Amino acid sequence: MLTDRRGLLAGAAALGVSPLLGRRAGAQAGPTLKIGVLNDQSGVYRDISGPTSVACVRQAVQDAGSRGFQVEILSADHQNKPDVGSNIARQWIDRDGVDVIVDVPNSAVALAVNGVVREKNKVYLNSTAATADLTGPQCSPNTVHWTYDTWMLARSTGGAMVKAGGDSWFFLTADYAFGHALERDTTAFIKAQNGHVVGAVRHPLSNTDFSSFLVQAQASRAKVIGLANAGTDTVNAVKQAAEFGLTRRGTKLAVLLMFINDVHGLGLQAAQGLVCTETFYWDLNDRTRAFTAKVKPHLAGNMPAMSHAGCYAAVLHYLKAVGDMGAAQAKASGAEAVARMKAMPTDDDCFGKGSIRADGRKIHPSYLFEVKTPAESKAPWDYYKLLQTTPAEEAFRPLAEGGCPLVKS
Structure with missing residues (x-):
């Protein structure tokens, strides 16, 4: 009981x-x-x-x-x-x-x-x-x-973006432990695939105005703007990037941590085409x-x-x-x-x-999803189409590489 x-x-x-x-x-x-x-x-x-x-x-x-x-x-x-x-x-x-x-x-x-x-x-x-x-x-x-975790997200979403040609990055990073770890882990995957990071800027948690950060990202001429944030910070950054017309000019947004609730908050018109990684999807x-x-x-x-x-x-x-x-x-x-x-x-x-x-x-396992277009969505919360599945044994950082004191060498 x-x-x-x-x-x-x-x-x-x-x-x-x-x-x-x-x-x-x-x-x-x-x-x-x-x-x-x-x-x-x-x-x-x-x-x-x-x-x-x-x-x-x-x-x-x-x-x-x-x-x-x-x-x-x-x-x-x-x-x-x-x-x-x-x-x-x-x-x-x-x-x-x-x-x-x-x-x-x-x-x-x-x-x-x-x-x-x-x-x-x-x-x-x-x-x-x-x-x-x-x-x-x-x-x-x-x-x-x-x-x-940040390693899994970096490997799945970040790795997929680099493989698709996004070999230069600029990060918008939430300025605390999560954002720092996500930027760090994604940078490692970018560099491992011969990509490079041209710049980064850190923003406070629960930020509402991303305009100055987006201007810096745009000026960097990076192919990918990596959003190392979450929740309403991600929603606000994506909305304002659309208002700036960044994606219309060919820049890609890498939303490194996004939830279905964020897609709902954005609406499919704004979120369509975004790629994200989740380990659970209701459908x-x-x-x-x-x-x-x-x-x-x-x-x-x-x-x-x-x-x-x-x-x-x-x-x-x-x-x-x-x-x-x-x-x-x-x-x-x-x-x-x-x-x-x-x-x-x-x-x-x-x-x-x-x-x-x-x-x-x-x-x-982890799953790489693409957000559907409004025409593709057939019901409320029908937001994702599956792009690829990473098996459980490959989705997370290898046990021996984490530096956990509990793991016997």
């Missing part, structure tokens, strides 16, 4: 967290696991995390069924601030007894939470933060990085359609993106592991719970069969 406790931030609350309000379901035997969904409830990443992630976690708990323990769900808004996010994580663990923290868009916040969870020996199931450092130098025995196969049909009534008009699907799948697999090892043991040691997750094969409706490596990287 699921007990739902929703905690949202209030500006005047100590540590940025409001009192947690909710109702407790009827008494049930067994210990109680507490899952905290920590994400952006009100800012630039709300549509790709926010309430939809909470709904998908709730669905995972429901689908896991009765396993002899209760589950409570808490949620909070980290405001895209590492200090706020780490303070919430500490308070959840120390005061509220939270066992698992899920989602955490914004790589700077994710890296901070990663350290707190390791210190406290709890579990961190990352879905929406992209930095590949979480399975590299900052890898932890308490963390699973589920959905995508990919029968299983993804079945998952979407089940969760969609709870999403208030939104649709699940890969970030939301990762929250669902990661929590479902965690609960399977807890059922296998026992809730008391899982609560006592997050590292042991993650070790059990790694020892078990994964299988869910969003990503199919897969596995979790020693560095915490969840392995599954």
Whole structure:
């Protein structure tokens, strides 16, 4: 049985967290696991995390069924601030007894939470933060990085653009850990294929005016403008690039991280022809359609993106592991719970069969999509056509190349 406790931030609350309000379901035997969904409830990443992630976690708990323990769900808004996010994580663990923290868009916040969870020996199931450092130098025995990362995005989208002739690049980069990592990883693939980067400019998170940055990009005469950002930053940059007529002059936009929710915000007229990489698409196969049909009534008009699907799948697999090892043991040691997750094969409706490596990287295929034209789209949210599939064993950085201290040489 699921007990739902929703905690949202209030500006005047100590540590940025409001009192947690909710109702407790009827008494049930067994210990109680507490899952905290920590994400952006009100800012630039709300549509790709926010309430939809909470709904998908709730669905995972429901689908896991009765396993002899209760589950409570808490949620909070980290405001895209590492200090706020780490303070919430500490308070959840120390005061509220939270066992698992899920989602955490914004790589700077994710890296901070990663350290707190390791210190406290709890579990961190990352879905929406992209930095590949979480399975590299900052890898932890308490963390699973589920959905995508900067290395995978750079290889798939960036690599495809270079192969198509885009051998000179100018980056518009979100100025924090995620943007820096995405620019770094994409640059490595560009150079490996004899391309070059002619320039870059960094913009603040939640930016609204990209005009000066686009002027610099245009002046560079690069064949490709790489957008190393996400959420509404990406939407604003694409819209303003169209207003400047950059693509009409032959310049290509490489949207290195884009979600179906971003396409919806742009509209097909503006987004048509853009290429992006995702690891989940609601209309990919029968299983993804079945998952979407089940969760969609709870999403208030939104649709699940890969970030939301990762929250669902990661929590479902965690609960399977807890059922296998026992809730008391899982609560006592997050590292042991993650070790059990790694020892078990994964299988869910969003990503199919897969596995979790020693560095915490969840392995599954990635998909390169092109956004349909308005004429090609036959129904609401019918936005993608599949260009290529990268097999699971090739989609992510090789285990030996990440520099994770958990990987034996």
